[in-house]
Amino acid sequence: MMIRTLALFLFVTPLLAFSQNQEDFSALSVDSALSKGADSVLRFEDITLDFSDEGKLKTTIDRVVTVYNKTGMRDVRAIAGYDNNSKVTDIEAIIYDLMGNEQEKIKKRDFKDYSAVDGGTLYADNRVLVLDYTPTRYPFTIRFTAESVSETTAFVRPWMPVFTYDSGTQYSKYSIIHKPEDSLHVKATNFEGYDIEYIKTPEQSVWIARDIKPVSYEYKSPALDKRVPRVKAYFDKFYLAGVPGVGGTWEAFGKWMYDDLIKDTQQLDASVITEVQNLVKDLPDDEAKVKAVYQYLQDKVRYISVQVEIGGWKPMPAADVHRLSYGDCKALSNYMQSLLNAVGVKSYYTVLYGDPDKESLDTDVVAMQGNHVILGVQLGDEIKFLECTSQQSPFGYMGTFTDDRDVLLLTPEGGKLARTTKYNQEDNFEQIVAHIELDAEGNLQGDYTETSKGIFYSSKMSLESKDQKDLSDHYYENFSGIKSLSVSDIKLQNDRDRVMYEEHLKLNARNYASKIGDDFLAKINPFSWSNEMIPPRYTDRKSDFVILRGHIRQHEITFKIPEGYKLGAIAEPVALEEDFASYKTEIHVEGDTVNYKRIFKLNEGSYAVDAYEAYRDFYKNVVREDNQKLFIEKL
């Protein structure tokens, strides 16, 4: 689904001076404040991006890392990528022992050369050189130097002096060299509270960061790049795999992308045009037409990732997609747009980040961004977005990979920013309705219906492809709190028009109730949450926590007790209310039946670190209340 991100691979050159530490490679001289709890410490880093030669980017990297354990090895990032438009001119690594004595030198020819095709991609022409080194003891220090030259200047790799979790930074320097007439635009974030030096001249900008303590990953914390200093930079003109590009404003940038990458790939054969025109000719309005064409697309094509033209940024021609019936996100969105052109509906090739954490395009940075493409369709004043890589997604449905974020629309007039569909708390609704009965042996049986809407819908889409055994196993895993469970009569109803998923099934659980003498003790709510729902504990949490999407999860249960038994004391209903969530239960007894309802609401938002303990306590209370039991006495 990803567009290949060229920027990912870092390019590199040996610099002579290890200026800060006077060539001190000993792990013993690291300040303990930087190494405490760290897998590695970035001792020294000097990254230079040289744009002074028109159409060329020369990247040099000199990096010294002290590695404390196996995990820390990844922080060395001793890797350099290349493809048809770029090459690695120099690459080397030197290993130093604890005392800082040189142990081993690894030359370019000893780096491993792999194709950099990830699992989801059928073909791409990227390759990487990777250091192949087995550490024999820790800690040790490694110096990695590399130099590379590329004909792509469109990606100015951002600077993050703290690049990974659990890694301290002693010194990191970042320089951008450019022609004085090419003005450099900069967006610097999260500098506050850090020791950062900034030097600017007409042809060079330099940032230096010193002594940054390691940062740890924390559950539901903002992404690392939102917690530590970062610099993003861009120019108004650039080259993409040798092709000149224009930026400056989103309008101009979008116009360039449209004209140079998209426009000439949209021709379709006359017969294809006639075919889609016939498909929609009797349909009343644009929405109906788009739906019909979208269905045509979903029935016809499949997703295959092939990254070749212009560094993987130009879509495969629409005519080829039609002939082969496959393509990647660019090709399929572009093909869909070509089909819509044929039926006279306006649509926009839409560039964005596909990412479950709602990563937006950085709208302050007018440059190549994004890793995914969808299609925005103009329906009246509204734009509906279509995911063209999915053969199952309902019309206009976004899901967690593409919802609620800033995106760039390419129009013939130029680029425009827009925002994708947002799912609010009341949209994201999960409802469980169950009617259950206990028999005199303590066995439970009943029927179960679960309805999923909004963001919950997306997690259900894969159920249909499971066979019967996998499907029952899925419920056994989901209802793991019910022992000796057996499920039957599973019926799945996928209502794509209303974007609603229903699951119906019958439950049967032996010895659901625990026998105590002649009496029974049984949970009112068989679908209660367990302790595993409680967020992890931190003795000293540092970061705020973010709830990306609000939702409602509701259980409605009728629980009938066996004949010859009566209900003992019943738990009191509760109502818990916090900024971030609320929880409410209702319990009514009607003869031999308990009517139980619980409503859990999670509120979207960013919450201060101080509230985290309350957030945990809230879940603890929910788990306790969810697990309330009925005492059922023999008459």
Place this chain on the structure above:
Amino acid sequence: MRKITLAVLLMLNALIYGQDFRFGKVSEEELQEEAHPKDPDANAAVLYREQYSHIEYSPNDGFTLTTEIFQRIKIYNKDGFDWGTHVIPVFVGGAKDENVSNLRAVTYTLENGKIEEYKLGNDGIFKEERSKNFNVEKFTMPNLQPGCIVEFRYKFFSPYLSTIDKIRFQEEIPVNKAELTFESPEWLVFQLHRKGLFPLDIQEKNKADKINFTSRVGAYSAGLQGGSRGTLQSQSIDLMNKTYSIKVEDVPAMREEAFSSNIDNYRAAVSFELSYTKFPNEPIETVTSSWEAVCKTIYDSENFGGQLKSDRYFDDDIDEILRGVSDSKEKLVRIFEYAKRRMTWNGYLGIYADEGTRSAYKNGSGNSGDINLNLVNMLRYAGLDANPVILSTRDNGIPIFPTRNGFNHVIAGVVLDGNVLLMDATNKIGAVNLLEEGLLNWNGRLIREDGTSGWVSLNPSSHALENTMVNAEIDENFALNTKVRSQFTGHYGLRHRKNLGGKDEQEQLEAFEEKYSGIELNKIEIKNLENPYEPVQVSYDFAMENGVERVGDKVFISPLMHLASQETPFKSEQRQHPVDFGYPWKDRYIITIKLPEGYNVETLPENGIYTFGDDMGSFKYLISSTNNTIQVSTEMVINSSIITPDLYKGLKEFYTMVVSKENEKVVLIKI
């Protein structure tokens, strides 16, 4: 001639089965089929697969292997589209490269009752250089639609003859019909190995053939002008060809299942391995045929036996380490620990030394062959009866037949007082006779200095053991205050070393909180993580707020507290593959709970003993109470690390009873 016979055979098939399995002869009925008649859940099915592998001689290349593949695959729905993309691994960089040629592929669809064909073009074929010696050729079919059929055929040329590997007859989807023909000249004698439970009918026959070649006779050179280029002469040699053919029909799909070791152990497949060569007028040269022969071949290799010959590079170091030690066991442990310290595994498995023992020793790193052959060498130097033991890891599958490729790892084995002690110096946290779980795969083969060999069991003979003591007290607020002390021995110890080693106290605490969800530890203390010869000792204490339930004037206590299993791992109703626990194990818990003031025991769960199979597993539960305390002791034992599918129902039942017993409650009543 051969082509004609094949064609005739195929025609015959067509007559018998009513389906025409020639390329391009896809029928309307096949395209109309909406679901597999015997497996309606299947996303796709192999309608027909034909592989013809034959070894041929050419004067330029000598003997080479050509494989012709033809497949017809039905795709029922979108989830079956993965079967429209195929990947062929290609090894290159030797004297001659492998290659794929004559690739032809077509997608067939039914449109308005008419069969449409879409040919695979060059834009659907991709060649990728993965690494120096390994390329892949991939192709993805055009115009896939639910219900379509894809057909492809190609020739695969290989100069490598020693193994013709894993020809599968069983897939994740049903295979309706598959045929394999393998043909080799009588001079190259192959051994056929089969795998899986599906019966394979193997036909062998011999038929006469000829090898033609031309040679120059009378060529000589005499200066620039003269000389003679000789004359070309055709010659031919008569020989017999041996043919194996296998035909299968209606092979059911075999899908992945949880808790299995390696599904490839169960799939129907065959492979051929060159066992010896017998050329005219030359003596027989054995390659493989028996375990004995396989091991001899391996031992004779320069990268195996050849690595065990010199001790000059480490003798001083070992002398130093063994100074003053006379006990053999002590010597062994010292050398093993030294090898672990001295060399670090580079992550590559292999039975052969990659860098060479000497250089691995000097550089301090190497593959498993480098490190453990070094270990054997050092142990021998110290006068111990040490030998390499080759084995196949779980990921690699079980070596059922004598084959060189069946083994992928080597460790060291020492016979001491009649027992074999196994050691793997690639694992820094391992101990003598305590191997990483992935290595506990049936048997290994111990190869002696004279080239003879024998089996040694890799399965641990002793149980992994947990001993846990809990002291708990219910306070006046009905919170449970609990102190726990546990000891983990054998493989349990190894597992804890692996999971907890290198972590700080906070991370260790989190690991235990995750293991027993719902408890919050106040502190944790772990001993012996660095010493693999002692049990790992863990002490922690915690308060459990939800540990006790109150309903009216009654209090319900789950006496096993956090140690009670929350659920059984065996939820499926049926099982196709064995359940693999890895090693036998025993968990013992002793729990003492002090009751709150003003409460008496109303009911206690009953004592119980459950067993499973013929001494395969057991669970004991004993509970008693005195004035103000309850004491529970439980013991869960699994004696057999592998449970076959026929015993699955029993195992599931056993676990269900155990989980239910572990969750039974004590009821207290207010006085």
